[in-house]
Amino acid sequence: MNYNEALLVNEYRGGLLECAHYGHICIVDERGNIVGRAGNPQATVFTRSAAKPIQAIPGIRAGIKEAYGLTDEEIAIMAASHRAEEIHVETLNRILEKTGLTEERLICAPSLPLDRVAKEQLLRQGGTYRRIYHNCSGKHLGVLAYCKMKGYPLESYNHPEHPAQKEILTTLAGLAGLTEAQITLGTDGCGFPVFALPLSALASAYLKLACPDLIEDASTAEAVRVITNAMNRQPLLVAGTGRVDSILLDDPNIVAKGGFKGVYAFALRRERVGITFKIQDGSEEEWGMIALSVLEQLGYENEGTLQKLREAFPSSIKNDEGWEVGKAETVFQLER
Numbered sequence: 001m002n003y004n005e006a007l008l009v010n011e012y013r014g015g016l017l018e019c020a021h022y023g024h025i026c027i028v029d030e031r032g033n034i035v036g037r038a039g040n041p042q043a044t045v046f047t048r049s050a051a052k053p054i055q056a057i058p059g060i061r062a063g064i065k066e067a068y069g070l071t072d073e074e075i076a077i078m079a080a081s082h083r084a085e086e087i088h089v090e091t092l093n094r095i096l097e098k099t100g101l102t103e104e105r106l107i108c109a110p111s112l113p114l115d116r117v118a119k120e121q122l123l124r125q126g127g128t129y130r131r132i133y134h135n136c137s138g139k140h141l142g143v144l145a146y147c148k149m150k151g152y153p154l155e156s157y158n159h160p161e162h163p164a165q166k167e168i169l170t171t172l173a174g175l176a177g178l179t180e181a182q183i184t185l186g187t188d189g190c191g192f193p194v195f196a197l198p199l200s201a202l203a204s205a206y207l208k209l210a211c212p213d214l215i216e217d218a219s220t221a222e223a224v225r226v227i228t229n230a231m232n233r234q235p236l237l238v239a240g241t242g243r244v245d246s247i248l249l250d251d252p253n254i255v256a257k258g259g260f261k262g263v264y265a266f267a268l269r270r271e272r273v274g275i276t277f278k279i280q281d282g283s284e285e286e287w288g289m290i291a292l293s294v295l296e297q298l299g300y301e302n303e304g305t306l307q308k309l310r311e312a313f314p315s316s317i318k319n320d321e322g323w324e325v326g327k328a329e330t331v332f333q334l335e336r
Contacts, residue, residue, distance in 0.1 A: 006039035006332050008279065009286045011317065013326035021286055023262065025277040025294065025334065026199040030207060030214055032177060034200060035273065036298070036334040042198045045278045046186060047172075048259025050202065051195055052139050053079040053209055053227050054175060058167040059146030061223035067149050068098045075230035076237035078142030079257065083240035084113030084133040091237060092132050092141065099145045106141070107158050108134040108190040115240055136190035143168075160185055160193045169193070171220065175205035189260065199276045202265055207274030210255040210267035228255045242312055244288045251305040258287055266291065271298070286328070288313030293330040 005022040012018060024043040027036030034041045056078045065075060073091045082088040096103065110129035113119040122128075131137060140157075147157050147164050156162050160169075173180045178201050188194035208214045209228055212221040231238050235249035238257070248256035248266055256266035262279030264287050277290055292309040300306060317326035 003037075003040035003042075005280055008038065008277075008290055008332050009328055009330050011326060011328045013317065018326065021279050021281060021283055023277060023279040023281075024199055025290070025332065026203050026275070027294075027298075027334070028200055028203040028207060028274045030211065030272045032200075032204055036275075036294075036336055038277075038332040038334055041200050043278060044184070044196050044198055045202070045263050045276075046259070046261070047195045047197070047202060047265075048188060048261060048263055049081045049136070049139075050257050050259035050263050050265045050276075051172065052081070052136075053224075053231065053255070053257055054172050054205065055079075055139055055168050055192075056142050056227050057171050057220060057223045058164060059142050059149075060226050061219050062146060062150065064142070064145045064149055065226060068095075068145060070095070070098065072230040072233045073237050074098070075142075075227060076234040077138035079227060079231055080138045080238045081135045081245070081258070082138060082237065083115035083118065083135065083243070084111075085115045085118050085236075085240055087236060088138075088240070089113075089118075089132065092137055095138075095141045095145070096132075099141070099148060101141060101144050101148065103131050105144055105154055106131040106134070106137055108136050108140050110134070134190065136188075136192070139192070140190065158191045158193075165193055169195070172197075172205065174217075174220070175208050175215070176201035177204050199278060202263075203267075203274035203276040205274070206255065206265045206267040206276065207272065210269045210274070211272055231255065231257075244291060244309075244313070247288070247308050247312055248291065248305070250308070251302055253302065254305070256291075258284065260284075264291065268298075268300075271300075273298070286330075289315070289328060289330050290332075293332070294334070297334050 009021040024039035026041035111134040184196035212224040215221040235246040239245035258264045261282035267274040
């Protein structure tokens with residue numbers, strides 16, 4: 001069946017419609033059934049950074065936690081799109097010290113912190129671009145640590161044919177219920193392979209992250225527990241202050257991670273559902289509002305989490321001076 005894009009969010013300024021954001025939403029249960037949707041639940045999307053918790057699995061499964069004495073903070077940032085706040089940089093530096101890796105090994109581009117306060121402080125102090133400030137540096141260090149422990153080549157750790165990258169692809173395919181041939185590869189902004197697959201398959205993979213009892217392989221299930229428990233215990237390490245990932249992960253019932261260009265994935269442990277959505281124009285500003293509406297429509301019981309989302313992502317649109325100049329509202333209704 002062909003589905004059109006669904007209208008997800010309208011934005012108004014001066015009483016006039018200024019922006020309309022279309023996209024797709026998919027909700028699956030533990031049997032892989034689509035139990036909620038808006039738009040096309042089978043739309044093919046690139047995972048972008050939503051794949052990071054999965055990309056961390058091979059290293060954790062092989063024992064890098066024990067080999068290097070990694071903490072929850074250090075494991076959480078391996079699944080992160082961090083903002084290079086002080087807590088992120090301190091954690092990344094500890095990984096470098098514990099693993100004996102050098103920052104120059106990272107193939108992600110030298111960057112400035114994404115966090116405004118951290119960037120301003122760095123520039124006032126005369127700091128400059130570093131690879132460790134790249135929002136994907138934790139993912140890269142996790143894979144590099146795995147390669148060093150296994151004796152794999154470090155120079156080509158980002159190539160699709162590298163054994164670490166092949167293992168990541170196999171792991172993702174298994175969790176998503178696909179063959180490797182059904183996943184299309186591209187190149188992510190940080191230089192890693194990036195995966196294209198149906199929203200429904202990504203939702204199934206995220207449900208297994210939240211409910212690892214659904215994973216047949218015991219070592220993979222245990223690695224998932226280690227990674228997602230670290231993400232829930234250290235939510236600030238996975239994203240940053242006020243970010244939707246960190247707000248959702250502060251709820252121990254939720255495993256969540258967004259990706260660039262509007263893709264988002266999360267799953268609910270108690271309710272045993274996986275949820276993914278894609279804003280087709282690539283916007284991320286609406287993530288929090290869409291996640292909130294999905295949870296409200298599902299009758300989610302943790303009012304504390306819902307209230308945090310309402311406060312962090314209000315409907316009012318403000319200009320640079322803080323004046324209220326418009327509003328945004330979700331307009332989709334999930335079809336069951």
